[in-house]
Amino acid sequence: MNDNRLGTAVSPYLRLHADNPVDWREWGPAAFAEARERDVPVLVSIGYATCHWCHVMARESFADPEIAELLRRDFVAVKVDREERPDVDASTMAAAAAFTEQLGWPLTAFMTPDAHVFFAGTYSPPTPVGGHPSFRQVLAAVVDAWHDRRAEVDANATALAGAIRQGAVDAATPDGADGAGADPGLPSVDAVHGVVDTLLQAEDTVHGGFGGAPKFPSAPLLEFLADAGADGVAAAHPLLERSLRVIASSELTDADGGVFRYATQRDWGVPHYERMLYDNAGLLAMAPRDQARGIADFLRDTLRRPDGAFVAAQDSESTIDGLRVEGEWYRRPLADRVALAPPPLDDQVLTGWNGLAIRGLAIAGARHGDDEMIALARSAADALIAGHLRNGHVVVRASTPRGSSTAPPTIEDIGLFAEGLLELAVFTGEVAYAETARTLVDDGLSGTLAVDPVLAASGTATGEQPQTAMRSGTVALANAALTLAALTGVEDYRTAAASLIADRARTGVGRPLGHADALGVALALQRPSREVVVVTSVESPGAVGSAVAMRRAAVTERRPGTVTVLVTPEQARAWATAGFALLESRDALDPAAYVCHDRVCALPARDADELAAQLTSA
Template sequence: MANRLKDATSPYLRQHADNPVHWQEWDEAAFAEARDRNVPILLSVGYAACHWCHVMAHESFEDEDVAALLNDRFVSIKVDREERPDVDVVYMAATTATTGSGGWPMTCFLTPEGEPFFCGTYFPRQQFVRLLAAIDDAWRAREAEVRASGTHIATALAQASSAPETAHIGEEVLATAVARLATSFDDANGGFGGAPKFPPSMVLEFLLRHHARTGAAMALDMAARTLEAMARGGIYDQLGGGFARYSVDASWVVPHFEKMLYDNALLLRVYLHWWKATGSAIALRVVEQTAEFLLRDLRTGEGGFAASLDADTEGREGLTYVWTPDQLAEALGEEDGRAVAAVLGVTPEGTFEHGTSTLQLPQDPADAEWFSGIRSRLLRDRGHRPQPPRDDKVVTSWNGLAIAALAEAGATLDRPDWVRAARQGADLVLGTHLLDGRLRRSSLAGRVSTAEAVADDYGNLAEGLLALHQATGDARYLRSSGELLDQALERFGDDDGGFHDTASDAEQLYLRPRSGSDNAEPSGQSALAGALVTFGALTGSASHLEAGRRAVDAAGALAARDPRFAGWSLAVAEALAAGPLEVAVVGADEVAAEMLSVVRASTSPGLVLAAGGPDSPDVPLLEGRPLVRGCSAAYVCRGFVCDAPVTEVEDLRRLLGRD
């Protein structure tokens, strides 16, 4: 069977459509061919922005001799980990269990029934050729032994994937988590641990929420120092806004240049909350520039948000983004070029490869207006360079994160264009990805993938819809979020209150994955926990709120042991510890508008907001709540226990603890 990838809904798979390898998509036809021919399966998993995936493709998958060996002795399946996270997670479990580490490209050899018997990551061409020959020899000479090895690995991993230990995340666990984080905090550079260093967005969200609720100075200090260090480092695009996926060094100087939607959506929201807590000018600048990056560089023609920008441009990592002193002088003239080189840390020796430098901003220049003009000129000049490819795939989960960030930031900062973009993204996903009441994982140019949505798709999209409801007052988004959460409870839930990554009626792999660990993005379990808590607070649904509590506690043992991998669960636990705090603003005059501004400026981690006309039956927080003596009013409740309504803005500030 020839290469089948040209019609895929994944840009990553389409990158391999012209390979001489007879690539298959992950489907029954591929497995049927392997069974019919009785040959092993090569499973290659990667994603469009992955640098080493490109390297292995150029070295091996574009090579005619390698392709001939693969086509003759194997069935080759190519998977986009972003489109099929369920496939990725179960075979990554095998890779890490058998090799001690993981990463992409992931290279696994499977029996025709899908059981993994040998796993690895990137292999240079010669090593890969030797490996193919060895696998082929083993299969031909010792097929029964190889099959038994695959069965043993699959069985052991399935047994090990039992439900984790639950524990209540209460005051003691929350305080201990801050103390544990302090032990791995990088006092010199911010962040946690050493290189490579990833933006710890969900841990920072937890620290900001903990400070907002308790006033703990250490929590705010770790968050603020990390956020400022990242914003001033090379991991942040000082010209175009937005963050790269991670820094290869501990000082945030040299990024791995791919830009992911999920990172930037999460970080946009964290920087907004830092600004609300402190009024930091750099926080506000990052919020504005990152929002503009999302709208300028990741917005698709259909109104959604693309998955990523590649790390490579024309085969060279970072080509679009790095500068030399001579290039600055050429773009700006000698005088401004020399001045801005000093401001942005561009040196003759360079901080990256071949004498080039990433751009850093150790200190704000004294002349802000001059630097703003310089930044605009350099961004225009950079626009004439070759640009990194974009993965235009619209991922449900990540669009949910972007919708939440833009809706909240737009409402807080009076940017209706951001809220409008969030609304358009939500309408696209609901209109395209929701088929017969069931979510799909992704789409490309309006064509929806056949891949079923996983737990984080349901949780993060519901989170985005709830933020959009609070920004706009549109009850449609509240209803849609409730429908998604009810489906998730029915199809993903487990008896202990946690959630599986895949639905009970989804395709059955060799194990049903479940993880409460937050890594680059919230786990499905913690994403659903957060959305359930918010929905419960907005609607008064005790059952949803309790489901959120149980999902948080399902990650309790992990949170107590290693809070770096439970950031979102801890953040949701802070919302529960804070109340939640329910606020309804009734009215449409200037007083109501000022009240809304006060509420949106609150740093309470558990605050939810409803605003609109009196006694609106389709918005639960407004139902039965009239104007007070004909005046706009605010109703403030904590854990569904309400204070008397207030009609004065200062009284509202007092109730919210903002004296």
């Protein structure tokens, strides 16, 4: 009798498997208790709703009644959405690295009833191919080991869990940090600047980008180049511009402006056609005007819900002439797509990913004087505050039209949303966004985020792992704390920021892929704090006139260590009342711009030329 329990799941990925003959369970203590009672291993299958190879494996294996019967008899089968449960995915990935270098999704892991991984892999075909065993063969080998080599299985699983536990402890305690007030050991500015030379050597001088196939847009790496260029590294901006230009002109960018997850070929050809919110949002922060406008159009037209929030992704597959086909819809001209059903959306709204989109839209909107981008950022922020926060605290990580997930918020949700709200606050002058961000940063720094009970009991909670495609929540939290230090004058925020990213930044000097975002914050921490406050009665980034020219001069000057705030006189008073000391006594002159160091300000500039001169000399 089929006992698939995914029919009521909130996750769109889990619901895609609700019709499988497999007796799927959701991740949680109940599934592992069942395995313990039956004395069988747990199959944990991790993927996400727009994952092409997850769809393939579902059709080939999880829809097979015979495989379903094998799983029913010999395992407890658990399905996990890596977007809903990044904590489970990170822990399982850390363990899977012991068995394969080809990490990705679908991720297939076999665990003891204590949630310790003893074997893992990725996609398995229905029949053996090129030396890769079939999924049936993998299942048979696992069952054989479970029954005939149980002591070895348990010993290996325990050892691997211990290694993961130690790795998590090491990551949480940076070298040389023995306690409060210890020097976090940030890499030197010269060392961080030297990473640009490393990236120049890694550049694909024929096709652009870095490395061979597959080719990823790697937004955090590109944003580091923007930071390094703004910090005076001459080679960084040309490298950034070459990389952005090839992404925009290649098959990786669709005709509607949206960017695919990666290209399967070195020349940026044959995209892997799924389109993720995080890739597109990350590129917004440094893309030139036309490229940013195309991405914003894609977010608005495809991923935006009526309430203003953004869903997670668009699938690689679509149904054409009754057949499920990868990429075909995207290969059609835009005019021909109208008559076809578009690829489905992963309709999950994720707090952290929306924070990344809010940040990118706010930065791009301010830089390019684009009111609509700012409006899109506002509506997304308002939707998340209304639906995912309670009294300023994140209580929902993921939601869909079917309800809110019970998955606990992670550092990704706290950090990325706080950072996005602060960027929106400083460019709109709306202090309420900054107040909410301050609450979130305080939550993130308190160390009280919930840990999944299964991972806690097994000792395998890894915390956030390095990320190559998306800005880290830990890094975002550090950057938000650093911004708050400038706005409030509370130096504890700056100290906390250094502690959060020191280890990641030191690692990033030698291995920038996965740690590049920490390098930009490391530069900011080692530069004198500089604050720029522009007070004008004009609020719109897209308006015209002398006052707007001052605002434009300020937002164009983005470099590590600088925080820029655009406010009206009334808004300046509201910020000061809310405890943001930088804005105290900034409401007397209009227009006026203040260039400050550690909140000690020069005489106010009264026009754009005077401000530009102060910015150049400061």
